[in-house]
Amino acid sequence: xxxxxxxxxxxxxxxxxxxxxxxxxxxxxxxxxxxxxxxxxxxxxxxxxxxxxxxxxxxxxxxxxxxxxxxxxxxxxxxxxxxxxxxxxxxxxxxxxxxxxxxxxxxxxxxxxxxxxxxxxxxxxxxxxxxxxxxxxxxxxxxxxxxxxxxxxxxxxxxxxxxxxxxxxxxxxxxxxxxxxxxxxxxxxxxxxxxxxxxxxxxxxxxxxxxxxxxxxxxxxxxxxxxxxxxxxxxxxxxxxxxxxxxxxxxxxxxxxxxxxxxxxxxxxxxxxxxxxxxxxxxxxxxxxxxxxxxxxxxxxxxxxxxxxxxxxxxxxxxxxxxxxxxxxxxxxxxxxxxxxxxxxxxxxxxxxxxxxxxxxxxxxxxxxxxxxxxxxxxxxxxxxxxxxxxxxxxxxxxxxxxxxxxxxxxxxxxxxxxxxxxxxxxx
Numbered sequence: 001x002x003x004x005x006x007x008x009x010x011x012x013x014x015x016x017x018x019x020x021x022x023x024x025x026x027x028x029x030x031x032x033x034x035x036x037x038x039x040x041x042x043x044x045x046x047x048x049x050x051x052x053x054x055x056x057x058x059x060x061x062x063x064x065x066x067x068x069x070x071x072x073x074x075x076x077x078x079x080x081x082x083x084x085x086x087x088x089x090x091x092x093x094x095x096x097x098x099x100x101x102x103x104x105x106x107x108x109x110x111x112x113x114x115x116x117x118x119x120x121x122x123x124x125x126x127x128x129x130x131x132x133x134x135x136x137x138x139x140x141x142x143x144x145x146x147x148x149x150x151x152x153x154x155x156x157x158x159x160x161x162x163x164x165x166x167x168x169x170x171x172x173x174x175x176x177x178x179x180x181x182x183x184x185x186x187x188x189x190x191x192x193x194x195x196x197x198x199x200x201x202x203x204x205x206x207x208x209x210x211x212x213x214x215x216x217x218x219x220x221x222x223x224x225x226x227x228x229x230x231x232x233x234x235x236x237x238x239x240x241x242x243x244x245x246x247x248x249x250x251x252x253x254x255x256x257x258x259x260x261x262x263x264x265x266x267x268x269x270x271x272x273x274x275x276x277x278x279x280x281x282x283x284x285x286x287x288x289x290x291x292x293x294x295x296x297x298x299x300x301x302x303x304x305x306x307x308x309x310x311x312x313x314x315x316x317x318x319x320x321x322x323x324x325x326x327x328x329x330x331x332x333x334x335x336x337x338x339x340x341x342x343x344x345x346x347x348x349x350x351x352x353x354x355x356x357x358x359x360x361x362x363x364x365x366x367x368x369x370x371x372x373x374x375x376x377x378x379x380x381x382x383x384x385x386x387x388x389x390x391x392x393x394x395x396x397x398x399x400x401x402x403x404x405x406x407x408x409x410x411x412x413x414x415x416x417x418x419x420x421x422x423x424x425x426x427x428x
Contacts, residue, residue: 017058017083017116021094021131022142026123031208031220032147033121039204039386043099043117044222045368045376046212050125051219052093052368056118058133062111068102069331072114076327079116080371089129092238092374093122097131100327101223101366101380103359104335105352110360113224121145151206156199157425162394163357164192169414170407172354173399179350180403187279188341188350191398192414193357196425201390210424211382214307219367219378226361228383229420231306234333234365235288236376237326242292242318247304248280248338248400249273249312252416264303264310272404277301277312280400283337283344284316291329292318308419325373330365339363339379339398360385362396382420395421 027033030046030053043054059079063071080096087095097120102112120131130145164172169192176188204227211229212220218229233245251267253260267273285297295318304313324332341347351359362380369375384395397417399410 015135017079017096017133018136018139019083019085019087019096019131019133020139020142021087021089021129023089024128024130024145026128027121027145028147030121030123031205031212032150033145034205034208035148036151036203036205039202039222039227039390040225042204042222043115044208044220045099047219048216050123052097052120052122054097054099054117054120057115058118058135059116061114064103064108064111066106068112069327072100072102072112073325073327076114076369083371085371089127091124091127092372093124093368093370094129094131096133096371097368099223099368101226101361102364103361104339104363105348105359107352108358108360110358112361115224119143119145151203151209153206153427154198154200154202154425158197159422160195160197162193162195163355166192166411166415170411173401173405173407173410176350176354176401177403177405177407180401185346185350186342187276187337187400187402188347189339189363189398189400190351191355191359191363191396194395194397194418196384196393196395198391202386202393202425204386204390207421207424210427211420214423215382215420217304217306218382219376221366221378221380221383223366225386226366226380226383227386228380230366230378230381230383231304231311232338232379232381234336234367234377234379235326235329237320237329237374239374240320242288242320242329244284244288244316244333246277246280246284246314246316246336246338247311248277249301250399250413250416251310252413253308253310260305260310264305267310267312268301268303272402273312275404276400276402277314279342280336280338281314281316283342284333287332287336288316288318288329291320291322291324291332293321294319309416323373326367326369326375326377327373330367330377334365335363336379338400339381341400359396363398382417384421
């Protein structure tokens with residue numbers, strides 16, 4: 001990157017972050033601005049061309065266990081409050097910004113990861129900006145951002161079964177249905193994994209670009225080696241407005257528009273899918289209500305059409321009644337019935353018993369937050385995690401299981417949910 005646009009230096013106390021946000025002209029599509037870096041050094045939260053991308057590491061924090069949300073919140077409040085900030089744009093996402101990703105389970109061996117990039121580029125409405133963050137007492141010239149060399153596709157991609165092959169996982173689903181039928185719980189979300197190998201390192205920018213092109217109605221994310229495109233917004237806090245998009249109930253698309261319209265109508269009438277969706281909406285509304293002065297919970301879901309599947313969806317909105325940050329709101333919602341089950345404690349215990357794997361950060365919150373606590377946190381779905389090097393990944397997919405679930409149908413649904421990542425890896 002070349003440098004230009006010199007501005008006066010910003011003094012800082014020793015150890016504090018120095019942050020400068022400057023308005024810029026449209027530099028090109030956000031994802032094309034990412035430089036070639038290791039997957040763990042690239043950050044993204046983009047939907048329909050708007051959002052944030054970043055790279056580098058000005059500060060970072062890890063946490064684990066039941067206090068991971070609170071520990072990260074405390075660290076970020078302290079870090080942001082001590083920062084010396086010059087913000088010439090002042091919209092959510094400017095100034096100091098942290099990207100984060102947290103594990104699904106309290107007992108996960110994988111840590112929550114929070115990173116403040118050295119450079120963040122944002123786009124919101126008519127606003128474009130670049131934020132530079134460093135520990136230096138002064139900042140140099142504002143970096144000039146521009147599209148970088150395009151990424152190359154992965155080479156020699158292979159797939160292998162993860163913790164449970166499809167037939168075994170179908171038996172696991174049957175056991176979950178039996179437990180539900182006996183009254184142990186109402187719903188549980190079970191996941192499976194798929195292992196990926198390649199002949200050379202995978203460029204995360206290739207995956208992000210492919211996912212954004214095919215699934216523009218999702219949030220394309222990259223945080224510390226976890227890359228994907230989630231259709232589910234766990235929570236957004238934006239200047240007093242709180243929003244959560246709930247997805248539960250899925251049917252695979254055929255590619256035939258007439259058939260898909262018929263399938264959408266059947267999904268909207270399906271007692272099994274409506275029951276699953278009701279549990280998920282109720283869990284979100286109950287969690288947000290203590291933090292909101294008023295709420296709108298639609299009586300019926302709409303059908304969200306994605307490239308590969310259709311979901312029953314409901315957007316729950318509210319007006320913030322306290323100073324709970326977007327991360328604190330995400331903690332109050334996690335795990336929702338959409339990724340855990342109902343009742344929560346029983347469902348999470350059954351997941352631990354039956355899945356036979358550590359989900360890590362899959363199905364956990366992923367997103368970003370600014371110094372004011374505004375931000376967006378999605379659920380890490382339709383995603384993969386880079387392993388020890390950039391030549392291997394682990395993909396994840398899950399399904400909501402209720403009393404009326406059919407194991408074979410759930411295996412097929414999980415296969416459909418692998419499609420976004422599989423296609424991104426194999427299409428060139």
